[in-house]
Amino acid sequence: MMVASEAAQLLQWTESHMPLMRDIAREFEETQPFRGIRIGVSLHLEVKTAVLLLALRRGGADVVAAGNYGTSQDDIVALLRENGVDARGSGSESREKHLATVRSVVESMPDVLLDNGADLLKLAIDLGVSVLGATEETTSGHMRLTTELASLVHVPVIVINDSPLKAIVENKHAVGQSVYESFCRLTNLMPQSRSMLVVGYGWCGRGIAYYAKANGAHVCVAEVDEIKAMEAAVDGFRVGSVEEMISGVDVVITATGSQNVVGETAIARMRDGVLLANAGHFDWEIDLAAIDAVTLERTPLGHTIERHVLEDGRTVDVIARGRMMNLAGPQPKGNSIESMDLGFAMQALSLERIVRAHDNLPLGAQPVPDDINRELARRFVEAVHSSVGTDDGSRGLPDRQE
Numbered sequence: 482m483m484v485a486s487e488a489a490q491l492l493q494w495t496e497s498h499m500p501l502m503r504d505i506a507r508e509f510e511e512t513q514p515f516r517g518i519r520i521g522v523s524l525h526l527e528v529k530t531a532v533l534l535l536a537l538r539r540g541g542a543d544v545v546a547a548g549n550y551g552t553s554q555d556d557i558v559a560l561l562r563e564n565g566v567d568a569r570g571s572g573s574e575s576r577e578k579h580l581a582t583v584r585s586v587v588e589s590m591p592d593v594l595l596d597n598g599a600d601l602l603k604l605a606i607d608l609g610v611s612v613l614g615a616t617e618e619t620t621s622g623h624m625r626l627t628t629e630l631a632s633l634v635h636v637p638v639i640v641i642n643d644s645p646l647k648a649i650v651e652n653k654h655a656v657g658q659s660v661y662e663s664f665c666r667l668t669n670l671m672p673q674s675r676s677m678l679v680v681g682y683g684w685c686g687r688g689i690a691y692y693a694k695a696n697g698a699h700v701c702v703a704e705v706d707e708i709k710a711m712e713a714a715v716d717g718f719r720v721g722s723v724e725e726m727i728s729g730v731d732v733v734i735t736a737t738g739s740q741n742v743v744g745e746t747a748i749a750r751m752r753d754g755v756l757l758a759n760a761g762h763f764d765w766e767i768d769l770a771a772i773d774a775v776t777l778e779r780t781p782l783g784h785t786i787e788r789h790v791l792e793d794g795r796t797v798d799v800i801a802r803g804r805m806m807n808l809a810g811p812q813p814k815g816n817s818i819e820s821m822d823l824g825f826a827m828q829a830l831s832l833e834r835i836v837r838a839h840d841n842l843p844l845g846a847q848p849v850p851d852d853i854n855r856e857l858a859r860r861f862v863e864a865v866h867s868s869v870g871t872d873d874g875s876r877g878l879p880d881r882q883e
């Protein structure tokens with residue numbers, strides 16, 4: 482755990498690179514959209530989330546927050562409490578205690594919810610707690626809202642994950658960057674000149690392939706959707722099936738969301754010494770049961786890599802047993818500050834929209850309103866232009882006196 486001053490310094494560093502949230506916090510302070518409103522929150526409690534929750538607080542909200550199971554950073558929870566957020570729970574609590582913490586957020590009778598996986602909304606429905614509406618961070622929450630909870634949700638729920646802004650900036654660029662960073666951090670190897678197979682050319686796969694190629698890896702792509710496979714081909718990647726290409730690569734990274742995309746046939750064809758990793762949400766993309774079935778010996782090599790010696794003498798190295806590689810190992814950074822700035826700016830403005838206009842919004846799951854997407858896209862471009870040089874070599878800042 483960090484000492485309190487370190488947590489405050491980290492917050493300061495993070496805030497200084499979240500220009501959208503900085504502006505929104507300033508606007509909220511003036512307009513007080515959440516005065517008299519309690520916001521119940523379920524979100525990974527780390528420093529970037531702290532910036533969001535403190536902005537809601539500045540907008541007048543009473544914020545009651547629980548983290549995700551096992552991931553709350555206790556120093557950040559303490560920092561939030563010092564700054565008036567009712568942050569509950571800790572990273573070391575048991576699953577039962579964590580569920581009780583989440584339940585206590587709903588029992589605090591929030592007016593709106595900032596939800597994650599629809600956990601709060603499901604509890605609110607079960608406990609008969611009525612809310613004006615909610616925002617939902619994840620795809621899995623969206624799935625629940627449109628299936629098991631569809632007939633039970635009678636309030637607007639804005640799903641942040643469906644925004645095209647998030648797909649471009651977070652799934653493509655932030656995941657691409659963090660998977661590249663994680664490959665280097667976890668293996669301490671050079672990606673340059675290594676041959677790499679990226680499985681899936683959706684938003685995450687595009688980013689992973691792009692960052693790996695830009696850093697000198699020889700990348701090929703396996704994609705089942707013909708149109709995305711064509712896109713990969715015209716983006717300059719060799720395209721084929723996993724089974725066709727796996728024998729020629731040193732590294733395989735999966736990013737599909739599907740099960741067993743590296744299956745038995747592919748495993749039989751892998752070259753000796755191949756490294757397997759996954760960036761998809763579930764740890765089921767590499768068929769580890771099939772690898773285990775032909776493994777003679779499994780040896781941990783450092784924190785996150787395990788070497789399998791197979792019956793036929795080949796070795797296979799697997800990162801983090803196929804869990805998300807960019808959240809594995811010591812000091813995973815998660816997605817870049819700027820991408821979370823954008824994602825949380827969508828959260829903040831969507832919550833404001835729920836509070837101000839819940840009566841005029843459709844009921845149930847819905848995308849981020851188009852005007853919010855466009856406003857934030859415009860602000861993001863402005864922020865990028867103000868921090869990078871322009872083509873003529875000058876800073877993209879307004880004229881300044883030297």
Ligand code: NAI
Pocket residue numbers: 620652656680681682683684685686703704705706709736737738739742760761762763805806807
């Ligand atoms: P997406 O839907 O844009 O792309 C997935 C792609 O995989 C699709 O093009 C699909 O056709 C392809 N695919 C599915 N099965 C395949 C197979 N057997 N072989 C080859 N291609 C196959 O989804 P997105 O946004 O790229 O997300 C992919 C996964 O990454 C999801 O599980 C998502 O939850 C996860 N994710 C991980 C993050 C991280 O930080 N590691 C962040 C965001 C998403």
